[in-house]
Amino acid sequence: MSLSVLSVASEAVPLVKTGGLADVVGALPAALAPHGVELTTLLPGYPAVMGTLKRGKVLHSYDSLLGQPARLVAGKLGGEPLIVLDAPAFFTREGSPYADPAGKDWNDNWRRFAALGRAAADLAGGLVSARKFDLVHAHDWQAAMALAYLRFAPIKGSTPLPSVMTIHNMAFQGYYGREIFKELGLPKSAWSITGVEYHKGVGMLKAGMEAASVITTVSPTYAQEIREAEFGMGLEGLVVHRGDRVRGIVNGIDPAEWNPENDSHLAATYSVRTLAKRAANKRKLEAEFGLEPGDGPLFVVISRLTWQKGMDVLLEVLDHLVGIGGRLALLGSGDAAMEAEFRAAAARHPGRIGVRIGYDEDLAHRMQGGGDAILVPSRFEPCGLTQLYGLAYGCVPVVARTGGLADTVIDANLAAREAGAATGVQFSGIDYSTLASAISRTVALYHQPEVWKAIQQSGMKADFSWKNSGKAYAELYRELVSAQ
Ligand code: ADP
Numbered sequence: 001m002s003l004s005v006l007s008v009a010s011e012a013v014p015l016v017k018t019g020g021l022a023d024v025v026g027a028l029p030a031a032l033a034p035h036g037v038e039l040t041t042l043l044p045g046y047p048a049v050m051g052t053l054k055r056g057k058v059l060h061s062y063d064s065l066l067g068q069p070a071r072l073v074a075g076k077l078g079g080e081p082l083i084v085l086d087a088p089a090f091f092t093r094e095g096s097p098y099a100d101p102a103g104k105d106w107n108d109n110w111r112r113f114a115a116l117g118r119a120a121a122d123l124a125g126g127l128v129s130a131r132k133f134d135l136v137h138a139h140d141w142q143a144a145m146a147l148a149y150l151r152f153a154p155i156k157g158s159t160p161l162p163s164v165m166t167i168h169n170m171a172f173q174g175y176y177g178r179e180i181f182k183e184l185g186l187p188k189s190a191w192s193i194t195g196v197e198y199h200k201g202v203g204m205l206k207a208g209m210e211a212a213s214v215i216t217t218v219s220p221t222y223a224q225e226i227r228e229a230e231f232g233m234g235l236e237g238l239v240v241h242r243g244d245r246v247r248g249i250v251n252g253i254d255p256a257e258w259n260p261e262n263d264s265h266l267a268a269t270y271s272v273r274t275l276a277k278r279a280a281n282k283r284k285l286e287a288e289f290g291l292e293p294g295d296g297p298l299f300v301v302i303s304r305l306t307w308q309k310g311m312d313v314l315l316e317v318l319d320h321l322v323g324i325g326g327r328l329a330l331l332g333s334g335d336a337a338m339e340a341e342f343r344a345a346a347a348r349h350p351g352r353i354g355v356r357i358g359y360d361e362d363l364a365h366r367m368q369g370g371g372d373a374i375l376v377p378s379r380f381e382p383c384g385l386t387q388l389y390g391l392a393y394g395c396v397p398v399v400a401r402t403g404g405l406a407d408t409v410i411d412a413n414l415a416a417r418e419a420g421a422a423t424g425v426q427f428s429g430i431d432y433s434t435l436a437s438a439i440s441r442t443v444a445l446y447h448q449p450e451v452w453k454a455i456q457q458s459g460m461k462a463d464f465s466w467k468n469s470g471k472a473y474a475e476l477y478r479e480l481v482s483a484q
Pocket of ligand 1: 018019021023302303304332333358359360361364383384385386387
Protein backbone atom coordinates (compact mmCIF):
# COMPACT_ATOMS: atom_id res chain seq x y z
CA MET A 1 0.00 0.00 0.00
CA SER A 2 1.46 3.34 -0.94
CA LEU A 3 0.90 6.23 1.46
CA SER A 4 0.66 9.97 1.03
CA VAL A 5 1.91 12.02 4.00
CA LEU A 6 1.87 15.78 4.58
CA SER A 7 5.05 16.84 6.41
CA VAL A 8 4.74 20.32 7.95
CA ALA A 9 7.77 22.31 9.10
CA SER A 10 9.30 25.77 9.34
CA GLU A 11 12.59 24.92 7.62
CA ALA A 12 14.11 22.38 5.22
CA VAL A 13 17.42 22.07 3.39
CA PRO A 14 18.38 23.13 0.81
CA LEU A 15 15.94 26.05 0.98
CA VAL A 16 16.15 27.38 4.52
CA LYS A 17 18.12 26.19 7.54
CA THR A 18 18.87 27.37 11.04
CA GLY A 19 19.65 23.97 12.57
CA GLY A 20 19.29 20.20 12.48
CA LEU A 21 15.51 20.39 11.96
CA ALA A 22 16.13 21.58 8.40
CA ASP A 23 18.52 18.71 7.64
CA VAL A 24 15.94 16.20 8.81
CA VAL A 25 12.89 17.69 7.08
CA GLY A 26 14.86 18.06 3.85
CA ALA A 27 16.10 14.46 3.94
CA LEU A 28 12.85 12.74 4.92
CA PRO A 29 11.11 12.71 1.49
CA ALA A 30 13.96 10.81 -0.19
CA ALA A 31 14.34 8.57 2.88
CA LEU A 32 10.69 7.54 2.70
CA ALA A 33 10.27 7.19 -1.06
CA PRO A 34 11.87 3.69 -1.16
CA HIS A 35 9.27 2.57 1.39
CA GLY A 36 6.28 3.49 -0.75
CA VAL A 37 5.59 6.75 1.09
CA GLU A 38 5.16 9.97 -0.84
CA LEU A 39 5.97 12.84 1.49
CA THR A 40 4.71 16.29 0.54
CA THR A 41 6.46 19.04 2.52
CA LEU A 42 4.59 22.22 3.49
CA LEU A 43 6.86 25.20 4.17
CA PRO A 44 6.36 28.94 4.78
CA GLY A 45 7.10 31.11 1.76
CA TYR A 46 10.21 32.94 2.99
CA PRO A 47 12.06 34.83 0.25
CA ALA A 48 14.58 31.96 -0.14
CA VAL A 49 11.73 29.51 -0.69
CA MET A 50 9.70 31.72 -3.04
CA GLY A 51 12.82 32.30 -5.11
CA THR A 52 12.83 28.64 -6.14
CA LEU A 53 9.18 28.66 -7.24
CA LYS A 54 9.39 30.51 -10.51
CA ARG A 55 6.50 28.71 -12.17
CA GLY A 56 4.74 27.24 -9.15
CA LYS A 57 1.13 26.23 -9.65
CA VAL A 58 -1.36 28.01 -7.37
CA LEU A 59 -3.41 25.35 -5.59
CA HIS A 60 -5.58 27.65 -3.48
CA SER A 61 -5.99 31.33 -2.59
CA TYR A 62 -7.14 32.61 0.80
CA ASP A 63 -8.66 36.08 1.11
CA SER A 64 -7.69 35.95 4.76
CA LEU A 65 -5.65 33.37 6.61
CA LEU A 66 -5.21 34.47 10.23
CA GLY A 67 -5.91 37.98 8.94
CA GLN A 68 -3.73 38.10 5.84
CA PRO A 69 -4.11 37.08 2.19
CA ALA A 70 -2.26 33.89 1.34
CA ARG A 71 -1.85 31.28 -1.38
CA LEU A 72 -0.81 27.66 -1.48
CA VAL A 73 1.67 27.13 -4.29
CA ALA A 74 3.03 23.80 -5.54
CA GLY A 75 6.74 23.26 -6.10
CA LYS A 76 9.49 20.68 -5.68
CA LEU A 77 11.93 19.93 -2.88
CA GLY A 78 14.77 17.78 -4.20
CA GLY A 79 12.45 16.21 -6.76
CA GLU A 80 9.72 15.49 -4.19
CA PRO A 81 6.45 17.40 -3.80
CA LEU A 82 6.51 20.73 -1.96
CA ILE A 83 3.67 23.09 -1.09
CA VAL A 84 4.54 26.61 -0.06
CA LEU A 85 2.39 28.90 2.03
CA ASP A 86 2.89 32.17 0.18
CA ALA A 87 1.77 34.87 2.62
CA PRO A 88 3.99 37.91 2.03
CA ALA A 89 2.70 39.79 5.10
CA PHE A 90 3.94 36.92 7.25
CA PHE A 91 7.02 35.62 5.52
CA THR A 92 8.53 38.18 3.13
CA ARG A 93 10.93 39.59 5.70
CA GLU A 94 14.63 40.16 6.15
CA GLY A 95 16.26 38.09 8.87
CA SER A 96 15.93 34.46 9.96
CA PRO A 97 12.70 32.45 9.84
CA TYR A 98 11.99 33.44 13.44
CA ALA A 99 13.75 36.69 14.17
CA ASP A 100 14.56 40.10 12.74
CA PRO A 101 18.07 40.92 11.51
CA ALA A 102 19.00 42.03 15.04
CA GLY A 103 18.06 38.56 16.35
CA LYS A 104 14.83 39.55 18.10
CA ASP A 105 11.92 37.12 17.67
CA TRP A 106 9.12 38.51 15.53
CA ASN A 107 6.22 39.65 17.73
CA ASP A 108 3.70 37.89 15.55
CA ASN A 109 5.42 34.48 15.40
CA TRP A 110 2.34 32.93 16.96
CA ARG A 111 0.21 34.24 14.11
CA ARG A 112 2.71 33.32 11.38
CA PHE A 113 2.93 29.72 12.54
CA ALA A 114 -0.74 29.40 13.43
CA ALA A 115 -1.33 30.33 9.78
CA LEU A 116 1.02 27.53 8.74
CA GLY A 117 -0.92 25.13 10.96
CA ARG A 118 -4.30 26.28 9.66
CA ALA A 119 -3.16 25.82 6.06
CA ALA A 120 -1.80 22.37 6.88
CA ALA A 121 -5.07 21.30 8.47
CA ASP A 122 -6.97 22.58 5.42
CA LEU A 123 -4.74 20.64 3.05
CA ALA A 124 -5.02 17.51 5.17
CA GLY A 125 -8.79 17.93 5.21
CA GLY A 126 -8.98 17.86 1.41
CA LEU A 127 -8.97 21.58 0.54
CA VAL A 128 -7.19 20.82 -2.73
CA SER A 129 -9.02 17.93 -4.30
CA ALA A 130 -6.01 16.76 -6.32
CA ARG A 131 -3.93 16.38 -3.15
CA LYS A 132 -5.09 13.66 -0.77
CA PHE A 133 -3.24 12.68 2.37
CA ASP A 134 -3.35 9.64 4.67
CA LEU A 135 -1.44 11.17 7.59
CA VAL A 136 -0.04 14.47 8.85
CA HIS A 137 3.47 14.74 10.30
CA ALA A 138 4.18 17.97 12.20
CA HIS A 139 7.71 19.03 13.21
CA ASP A 140 8.27 21.17 16.31
CA TRP A 141 6.06 23.90 17.75
CA GLN A 142 5.96 25.93 14.54
CA ALA A 143 3.97 23.13 12.87
CA ALA A 144 2.17 21.82 15.93
CA MET A 145 -0.99 23.90 15.52
CA ALA A 146 -1.77 21.84 12.41
CA LEU A 147 -2.76 19.01 14.74
CA ALA A 148 -4.82 21.28 17.01
CA TYR A 149 -6.75 22.63 14.02
CA LEU A 150 -7.30 19.11 12.69
CA ARG A 151 -8.64 18.05 16.05
CA PHE A 152 -10.78 21.04 17.00
CA ALA A 153 -11.58 22.82 13.75
CA PRO A 154 -11.27 20.48 10.76
CA ILE A 155 -12.75 21.69 7.49
CA LYS A 156 -16.32 20.57 6.92
CA GLY A 157 -16.86 17.04 5.72
CA SER A 158 -13.26 15.92 6.20
CA THR A 159 -12.38 12.56 7.69
CA PRO A 160 -10.04 12.52 10.70
CA LEU A 161 -6.45 11.60 9.88
CA PRO A 162 -3.79 10.00 12.06
CA SER A 163 -0.88 12.24 12.96
CA VAL A 164 2.69 12.29 14.20
CA MET A 165 4.20 15.12 16.25
CA THR A 166 7.99 15.08 16.15
CA ILE A 167 9.87 16.99 18.81
CA HIS A 168 13.30 18.04 17.59
CA ASN A 169 13.95 20.12 20.70
CA MET A 170 11.76 20.29 23.80
CA ALA A 171 13.37 23.61 24.77
CA PHE A 172 11.33 25.45 22.14
CA GLN A 173 7.63 25.19 22.91
CA GLY A 174 5.83 28.12 21.28
CA TYR A 175 4.18 29.45 24.43
CA TYR A 176 2.05 32.62 24.23
CA GLY A 177 -0.36 34.62 26.36
CA ARG A 178 -4.05 33.70 26.56
CA GLU A 179 -5.03 36.83 24.62
CA ILE A 180 -4.02 35.17 21.35
CA PHE A 181 -6.54 32.37 21.81
CA LYS A 182 -9.47 34.33 20.42
CA GLU A 183 -7.46 35.14 17.29
CA LEU A 184 -6.70 31.52 16.47
CA GLY A 185 -10.15 30.63 15.14
CA LEU A 186 -10.52 27.64 17.43
CA PRO A 187 -13.75 26.72 19.22
CA LYS A 188 -14.05 27.28 22.98
CA SER A 189 -13.69 23.55 23.53
CA ALA A 190 -10.02 23.83 22.51
CA TRP A 191 -9.37 25.94 25.62
CA SER A 192 -8.80 23.06 28.01
CA ILE A 193 -5.87 21.38 29.67
CA THR A 194 -6.10 18.55 27.16
CA GLY A 195 -6.28 21.10 24.32
CA VAL A 196 -4.18 24.21 23.72
CA GLU A 197 -4.32 25.70 27.23
CA TYR A 198 -1.00 25.53 29.07
CA HIS A 199 -0.32 27.40 32.30
CA LYS A 200 -3.12 29.82 31.45
CA GLY A 201 -1.64 30.62 28.04
CA VAL A 202 -1.48 28.91 24.65
CA GLY A 203 1.09 26.12 24.36
CA MET A 204 1.55 25.26 20.71
CA LEU A 205 3.89 22.29 21.09
CA LYS A 206 1.77 21.09 23.98
CA ALA A 207 -1.37 21.29 21.84
CA GLY A 208 0.29 19.22 19.12
CA MET A 209 1.46 16.65 21.65
CA GLU A 210 -2.06 16.31 23.03
CA ALA A 211 -3.60 15.93 19.59
CA ALA A 212 -1.05 13.63 17.93
CA SER A 213 -1.71 9.93 17.45
CA VAL A 214 1.97 9.38 18.26
CA ILE A 215 4.73 11.69 19.49
CA THR A 216 8.25 11.00 18.34
CA THR A 217 11.57 12.47 19.34
CA VAL A 218 14.77 12.16 17.40
CA SER A 219 16.54 9.55 19.52
CA PRO A 220 15.45 6.75 21.87
CA THR A 221 17.46 8.12 24.81
CA TYR A 222 15.89 11.59 24.48
CA ALA A 223 12.45 9.93 24.37
CA GLN A 224 13.25 8.53 27.81
CA GLU A 225 14.93 11.67 29.14
CA ILE A 226 11.94 13.93 28.44
CA ARG A 227 9.96 11.93 30.99
CA GLU A 228 12.04 13.77 33.63
CA ALA A 229 11.73 17.43 34.63
CA GLU A 230 15.34 18.20 33.71
CA PHE A 231 14.71 17.43 30.04
CA GLY A 232 10.91 17.61 29.76
CA MET A 233 10.95 21.32 30.55
CA GLY A 234 7.48 21.36 32.01
CA LEU A 235 5.96 18.86 29.58
CA GLU A 236 7.33 15.74 31.32
CA GLY A 237 3.93 14.97 32.86
CA LEU A 238 2.29 14.96 29.45
CA VAL A 239 5.06 12.76 28.05
CA VAL A 240 4.61 10.23 30.86
CA HIS A 241 0.85 10.38 30.42
CA ARG A 242 1.13 9.57 26.70
CA GLY A 243 3.05 6.40 27.64
CA ASP A 244 3.87 4.15 24.70
CA ARG A 245 2.55 6.81 22.33
CA VAL A 246 5.97 8.47 22.72
CA ARG A 247 8.70 6.87 20.60
CA GLY A 248 12.29 7.66 19.60
CA ILE A 249 13.61 7.39 16.04
CA VAL A 250 17.20 8.51 15.57
CA ASN A 251 17.97 10.93 12.73
CA GLY A 252 20.01 9.84 9.76
CA ILE A 253 22.41 11.83 7.64
CA ASP A 254 22.05 12.50 3.96
CA PRO A 255 24.95 10.79 2.16
CA ALA A 256 24.36 12.98 -0.88
CA GLU A 257 25.32 15.99 1.27
CA TRP A 258 27.75 14.46 3.75
CA ASN A 259 30.13 11.92 2.24
CA PRO A 260 33.92 12.43 2.38
CA GLU A 261 34.37 10.30 -0.73
CA ASN A 262 32.75 12.88 -2.96
CA ASP A 263 32.41 16.07 -0.92
CA SER A 264 33.18 18.91 -3.30
CA HIS A 265 33.97 21.25 -0.38
CA LEU A 266 37.10 19.27 0.50
CA ALA A 267 40.57 19.88 -0.90
CA ALA A 268 41.12 16.10 -0.75
CA THR A 269 38.33 13.54 -0.75
CA TYR A 270 39.02 10.25 1.02
CA SER A 271 37.49 7.01 2.23
CA VAL A 272 37.93 4.68 5.17
CA ARG A 273 40.83 3.07 3.26
CA THR A 274 42.58 6.33 2.33
CA LEU A 275 42.48 8.22 5.62
CA ALA A 276 46.01 9.54 5.12
CA LYS A 277 44.63 11.93 2.52
CA ARG A 278 42.87 13.86 5.30
CA ALA A 279 46.22 15.45 6.16
CA ALA A 280 45.90 17.87 3.23
CA ASN A 281 42.51 19.03 4.52
CA LYS A 282 43.92 19.51 8.00
CA ARG A 283 46.76 21.71 6.74
CA LYS A 284 44.30 23.85 4.81
CA LEU A 285 42.05 24.15 7.81
CA GLU A 286 44.95 25.20 10.03
CA ALA A 287 45.87 27.88 7.53
CA GLU A 288 42.25 29.03 7.23
CA PHE A 289 42.02 29.50 11.01
CA GLY A 290 45.54 30.94 11.38
CA LEU A 291 46.67 27.97 13.48
CA GLU A 292 50.26 26.80 13.86
CA PRO A 293 50.92 23.16 13.02
CA GLY A 294 51.32 20.98 16.12
CA ASP A 295 51.70 17.40 17.31
CA GLY A 296 48.45 17.36 19.25
CA PRO A 297 44.94 16.96 17.86
CA LEU A 298 43.05 19.70 16.10
CA PHE A 299 39.67 19.93 17.82
CA VAL A 300 36.76 21.50 15.95
CA VAL A 301 33.41 22.85 17.11
CA ILE A 302 30.47 23.64 14.79
CA SER A 303 27.63 24.81 16.94
CA ARG A 304 25.10 27.28 18.11
CA LEU A 305 26.87 29.13 20.92
CA THR A 306 24.40 28.50 23.72
CA TRP A 307 24.05 27.09 27.19
CA GLN A 308 22.32 23.98 25.76
CA LYS A 309 25.44 23.20 23.76
CA GLY A 310 27.68 23.54 26.84
CA MET A 311 29.64 26.33 25.24
CA ASP A 312 30.07 28.11 28.58
CA VAL A 313 31.89 25.05 29.95
CA LEU A 314 33.97 24.77 26.80
CA LEU A 315 35.12 28.36 27.38
CA GLU A 316 36.32 27.37 30.86
CA VAL A 317 38.43 24.45 29.61
CA LEU A 318 40.15 26.18 26.70
CA ASP A 319 43.33 26.94 28.64
CA HIS A 320 43.52 23.27 29.61
CA LEU A 321 42.94 22.16 26.01
CA VAL A 322 45.78 24.34 24.78
CA GLY A 323 47.96 23.47 27.80
CA ILE A 324 48.01 19.76 26.88
CA GLY A 325 48.87 20.41 23.24
CA GLY A 326 45.44 20.65 21.64
CA ARG A 327 44.32 23.30 19.18
CA LEU A 328 40.79 24.45 18.43
CA ALA A 329 38.96 25.75 15.36
CA LEU A 330 35.47 26.96 16.25
CA LEU A 331 32.62 27.97 13.94
CA GLY A 332 29.45 29.20 15.56
CA SER A 333 27.09 31.96 16.42
CA GLY A 334 24.51 32.66 19.09
CA ASP A 335 24.84 34.23 22.50
CA ALA A 336 26.60 37.59 22.03
CA ALA A 337 28.56 37.37 25.29
CA MET A 338 29.85 33.90 24.37
CA GLU A 339 30.82 35.10 20.90
CA ALA A 340 32.93 37.82 22.54
CA GLU A 341 34.50 35.36 24.99
CA PHE A 342 35.50 32.96 22.22
CA ARG A 343 37.05 35.84 20.30
CA ALA A 344 38.94 36.83 23.45
CA ALA A 345 40.15 33.23 23.91
CA ALA A 346 41.49 33.26 20.33
CA ALA A 347 43.34 36.50 21.05
CA ARG A 348 44.79 34.96 24.22
CA HIS A 349 46.01 31.87 22.36
CA PRO A 350 47.15 33.03 18.93
CA GLY A 351 48.02 30.14 16.64
CA ARG A 352 46.31 27.68 19.00
CA ILE A 353 42.68 28.79 18.94
CA GLY A 354 40.92 30.11 15.84
CA VAL A 355 37.35 31.38 15.96
CA ARG A 356 34.91 32.14 13.17
CA ILE A 357 31.67 33.75 14.31
CA GLY A 358 28.89 33.21 11.79
CA TYR A 359 27.09 30.53 9.83
CA ASP A 360 29.01 28.89 7.00
CA GLU A 361 27.84 25.57 5.59
CA ASP A 362 30.86 25.11 3.30
CA LEU A 363 33.30 25.74 6.13
CA ALA A 364 31.41 23.23 8.29
CA HIS A 365 32.21 20.56 5.67
CA ARG A 366 35.89 21.54 5.55
CA MET A 367 36.10 21.34 9.34
CA GLN A 368 34.64 17.83 9.44
CA GLY A 369 37.02 16.80 6.66
CA GLY A 370 40.15 18.26 8.28
CA GLY A 371 39.65 18.30 12.05
CA ASP A 372 40.85 15.41 14.22
CA ALA A 373 38.03 15.47 16.77
CA ILE A 374 34.72 17.30 17.09
CA LEU A 375 33.64 18.47 20.53
CA VAL A 376 29.92 18.24 21.37
CA PRO A 377 29.59 18.95 25.11
CA SER A 378 25.81 19.47 25.11
CA ARG A 379 23.78 19.61 28.33
CA PHE A 380 20.96 18.02 26.36
CA GLU A 381 20.86 16.91 22.76
CA PRO A 382 17.68 15.50 21.21
CA CYS A 383 19.71 13.82 18.46
CA GLY A 384 22.60 15.97 17.29
CA LEU A 385 23.90 15.85 13.76
CA THR A 386 27.42 17.20 14.00
CA GLN A 387 28.63 14.05 15.80
CA LEU A 388 27.09 11.96 13.00
CA TYR A 389 28.92 14.00 10.37
CA GLY A 390 32.06 13.62 12.50
CA LEU A 391 31.66 9.83 12.50
CA ALA A 392 31.21 9.74 8.72
CA TYR A 393 34.26 11.96 8.19
CA GLY A 394 36.71 10.35 10.61
CA CYS A 395 36.56 13.47 12.81
CA VAL A 396 36.26 11.63 16.12
CA PRO A 397 33.31 12.82 18.22
CA VAL A 398 33.93 13.76 21.85
CA VAL A 399 30.45 13.98 23.32
CA ALA A 400 28.42 14.30 26.50
CA ARG A 401 26.48 11.13 27.28
CA THR A 402 22.99 12.50 26.70
CA GLY A 403 20.14 12.10 24.18
CA GLY A 404 21.18 11.19 20.67
CA LEU A 405 24.85 11.61 21.55
CA ALA A 406 24.51 8.64 23.92
CA ASP A 407 22.75 6.61 21.21
CA THR A 408 25.20 7.20 18.37
CA VAL A 409 28.74 7.28 19.78
CA ILE A 410 30.50 4.30 21.39
CA ASP A 411 33.04 5.34 24.00
CA ALA A 412 36.64 4.23 23.48
CA ASN A 413 36.92 2.39 26.77
CA LEU A 414 39.22 -0.61 26.85
CA ALA A 415 36.52 -3.21 26.21
CA ALA A 416 35.12 -1.29 23.24
CA ARG A 417 38.60 -0.75 21.80
CA GLU A 418 39.46 -4.42 22.12
CA ALA A 419 36.20 -5.34 20.42
CA GLY A 420 36.94 -2.85 17.63
CA ALA A 421 33.67 -1.08 18.41
CA ALA A 422 34.87 2.29 19.75
CA THR A 423 33.87 5.31 17.68
CA GLY A 424 34.51 8.28 19.98
CA VAL A 425 34.82 9.59 23.51
CA GLN A 426 31.89 10.03 25.88
CA PHE A 427 31.72 11.70 29.27
CA SER A 428 28.95 11.91 31.85
CA GLY A 429 27.66 15.14 33.30
CA ILE A 430 28.96 18.40 31.95
CA ASP A 431 31.26 20.54 34.06
CA TYR A 432 34.89 21.64 34.04
CA SER A 433 36.36 18.38 35.29
CA THR A 434 34.34 15.97 33.12
CA LEU A 435 35.02 17.93 29.93
CA ALA A 436 38.66 18.57 30.78
CA SER A 437 39.29 14.89 31.46
CA ALA A 438 37.49 13.86 28.24
CA ILE A 439 39.77 16.22 26.34
CA SER A 440 42.83 14.78 28.11
CA ARG A 441 41.68 11.26 27.27
CA THR A 442 41.20 12.26 23.64
CA VAL A 443 44.70 13.73 23.44
CA ALA A 444 46.14 10.51 24.93
CA LEU A 445 44.24 8.37 22.39
CA TYR A 446 45.40 10.61 19.56
CA HIS A 447 49.01 9.98 20.52
CA GLN A 448 48.46 6.23 19.88
CA PRO A 449 48.17 6.39 16.08
CA GLU A 450 46.98 2.80 15.56
CA VAL A 451 44.30 3.11 18.22
CA TRP A 452 43.20 6.47 16.86
CA LYS A 453 42.97 5.18 13.30
CA ALA A 454 40.87 2.22 14.44
CA ILE A 455 38.44 4.61 16.19
CA GLN A 456 38.20 6.75 13.07
CA GLN A 457 37.59 3.72 10.87
CA SER A 458 34.91 2.21 13.11
CA GLY A 459 33.08 5.55 13.08
CA MET A 460 33.29 5.81 9.31
CA LYS A 461 31.90 2.30 8.91
CA ALA A 462 28.93 2.94 11.22
CA ASP A 463 25.77 3.34 9.15
CA PHE A 464 23.87 6.47 10.09
CA SER A 465 22.32 6.95 6.68
CA TRP A 466 18.56 7.33 6.52
CA LYS A 467 18.09 3.67 5.53
CA ASN A 468 17.09 2.44 8.98
CA SER A 469 15.33 5.59 10.16
CA GLY A 470 13.36 5.96 6.92
CA LYS A 471 12.11 2.42 7.41
CA ALA A 472 11.17 3.15 11.03
CA TYR A 473 9.09 6.21 10.05
CA ALA A 474 7.40 4.27 7.23
CA GLU A 475 6.48 1.48 9.65
CA LEU A 476 5.09 3.99 12.12
CA TYR A 477 2.98 5.68 9.43
CA ARG A 478 1.61 2.31 8.30
CA GLU A 479 0.82 1.26 11.86
CA LEU A 480 -1.19 4.46 12.40
CA VAL A 481 -2.99 4.43 9.07
CA SER A 482 -4.06 0.81 9.45
CA ALA A 483 -5.26 1.44 13.01
CA GLN A 484 -7.45 4.31 11.80
P1 ADP B 1 20.82 22.00 16.53
O1 ADP B 1 19.76 21.68 15.53
O2 ADP B 1 20.39 21.86 17.96
O3 ADP B 1 21.49 23.32 16.30
P2 ADP B 1 22.24 19.70 15.40
O4 ADP B 1 23.57 19.10 15.72
O5 ADP B 1 21.07 18.78 15.38
O6 ADP B 1 22.01 20.92 16.41
O7 ADP B 1 22.29 20.38 13.97
C1 ADP B 1 23.09 21.49 13.72
C2 ADP B 1 23.24 21.63 12.22
O8 ADP B 1 23.59 22.98 11.93
C3 ADP B 1 24.35 20.78 11.65
O9 ADP B 1 24.04 20.48 10.30
C4 ADP B 1 25.56 21.71 11.75
O10 ADP B 1 26.57 21.38 10.81
C5 ADP B 1 24.93 23.03 11.42
N1 ADP B 1 25.56 24.20 12.03
C6 ADP B 1 25.47 24.63 13.31
N2 ADP B 1 26.14 25.80 13.47
C7 ADP B 1 26.67 26.09 12.27
C8 ADP B 1 27.46 27.19 11.77
N3 ADP B 1 27.82 28.19 12.56
N4 ADP B 1 27.81 27.17 10.48
C9 ADP B 1 27.44 26.14 9.67
N5 ADP B 1 26.69 25.10 10.07
C10 ADP B 1 26.31 25.08 11.35
